[in-house]
Amino acid sequence: MGSWVTTATGCVFDYDLLLAGKPQRFPVTLRDLAIPHSRSPRWMGVVPVKRAEHLVLTSRRAGELAWLANLDERAAAIFGLLHDSMEAFQADLPRPIKRRPGMHEYCEIETMGLLYICDSFGLGRSSWDPKMQAIVDRADAEMLAVEIRDLVPPLPDGYDYGLEWSAPAGYSVKTPATEEESYEMFVREWHALGLPTVGRA
Secondary structure: OOOEEEOOOOOEEEHHHHHOOOOOOOOOEHHHHHHHHHHOEHHHHOOOOEHHHHHHHHHHHHHHHHHHOOOOHHHHHHHHHHOOHHHHOOOOOOHHHHOOOOOHHHHHHHHHHHHHHHHHOOOOHHHOOHHHHHHHHHHHHHHHHHHHHHHOOOOOOOOOOOOOOOOOOOOOOOOOOOHHHHHHHHHHHHHHOOOOOEOOO
């Protein structure tokens, strides 16, 4: 078996092509992302929130934060929706593991894949500047805080999440979306942002 994985639509995502800076043989599609995102739980299944729901909420919050910062709301919302895109092709790992020495190549592939996917759906790398990164990182962290507030049991004494941002008003996952609902949420958000259903190869 080569250095590739099968996508949700039966095509292939090739890591050798990605690392060589070459186009994929098969374009990434909306369904390649929406299907695994809607099936995959957050927190390795500790909470019942699907990744698709998290991405939609992060997208909406990123748009709000961009508006407050006088940045491009649509671009921020799109980046928020796409920021975990490589998790459709590369299994996610807990943050304490990703931050350990020796994980550089894993994180490099994750970043290269994200930039490739953003490029393929028409978001140039020039749009992904430090200010935009900070907006999406904050929105992501705030949705993490929402999940902790609504669904995660209290930690034992001596442990702390060290959250930089608190849960914003107006967001809740107390009743998480089902797989089918989160799929529909993701697809609706995708179309509302005017993204094509098939990216460039």
